[in-house]
Amino acid sequence: MEAILIGFMGSGKTTVGQLLAQRLQTAHADLDDLIVQAAGRPITQIFAEHGEPYFRGLEQQTLRQAMRGAGVLSTGGGTPTVAANATILTHSPIPVIWLQASDATILKRVTGDTQRPLVNELKVDELLALKHRRERLYAAAADLIMPTDALTPVKIVQAITDWL
Numbered sequence: 444m445e446a447i448l449i450g451f452m453g454s455g456k457t458t459v460g461q462l463l464a465q466r467l468q469t470a471h472a473d474l475d476d477l478i479v480q481a482a483g484r485p486i487t488q489i490f491a492e493h494g495e496p497y498f499r500g501l502e503q504q505t506l507r508q509a510m511r512g513a514g515v516l517s518t519g520g521g522t523p524t525v526a527a528n529a530t531i532l533t534h535s536p537i538p539v540i541w542l543q544a545s546d547a548t549i550l551k552r553v554t555g556d557t558q559r560p561l562v563n564e565l566k567v568d569e570l571l572a573l574k575h576r577r578e579r580l581y582a583a584a585a586d587l588i589m590p591t592d593a594l595t596p597v598k599i600v601q602a603i604t605d606w607l
C-alpha cells in the first residue's frame with residue numbers, strides 16, 4: 444500500500460484518494476465501500492440494524508485486510524477513533540496523510556447528507572465538537588498534515604506526490 448488518507452467526513456478522502464491512485468497508477472480502495480460490500484448493505488443500514496460498535500468491528504477487520512493490499516486507501520472519518528486502528532496506522536510504514544479541512548468547508552460538504560448516519564444524528568454543534576475531538580487523533584496518526592481548504596483536488600494530489 445502506497446498511502447492511507449484519513450480525515451473527517453467531507454474532507455475529500457474519496458475524491459483525493461481516487462485522483463492520487465490515478466496519478467500513482469495504482470489501485471484505489473475506499474474503506475466504507477469495502478465494508479458495504481462485506482456486509483451486503485449500506486452504512487446507514489449497518490448503523491440502524493446493528494449500531495455503531497458493530498460497524499466499528501467491521502471497520503477494524505476491513506482495515507487490516509485492506510492494509511495488506513496495494514494502492515491508495517481512503518479510510519472513514521471515524522477509523523482512527525478506534526484505539527487499535529490508531530495504533531496500526533501510527534506504527535505502519537505506509538504514509539498516512541490527514542486531509543485537514545475547516546469547520547465551514549466540512550459543513551458545506553456534509554450538511555443534509557442522508558448517507559452519513561452521524562450527520563443525520565448529530566446537531567451542527569455536536570458534529571463540530573466531534574470533529575474537534577478527532578483532530579487530535581488525526582494529528583497523532585498522520586505522517587503528513589495536508590491543509591486542503593485553499594486547494595483543488597488536483598493541487599492536493601500534487602502536494603502529496605511531491606511529499607511522497
Ligand code: S3P
Pocket residue numbers: 450451452453456475486518519520521522558559560561
Ligand atoms: C464515519 C464516517 C464515514 C463512515 C461512517 C462513520 C465517521 O466515512 O465510515 O458513516 O465516524 O466519521 P466518511 O468519512 O467517508 O464519510
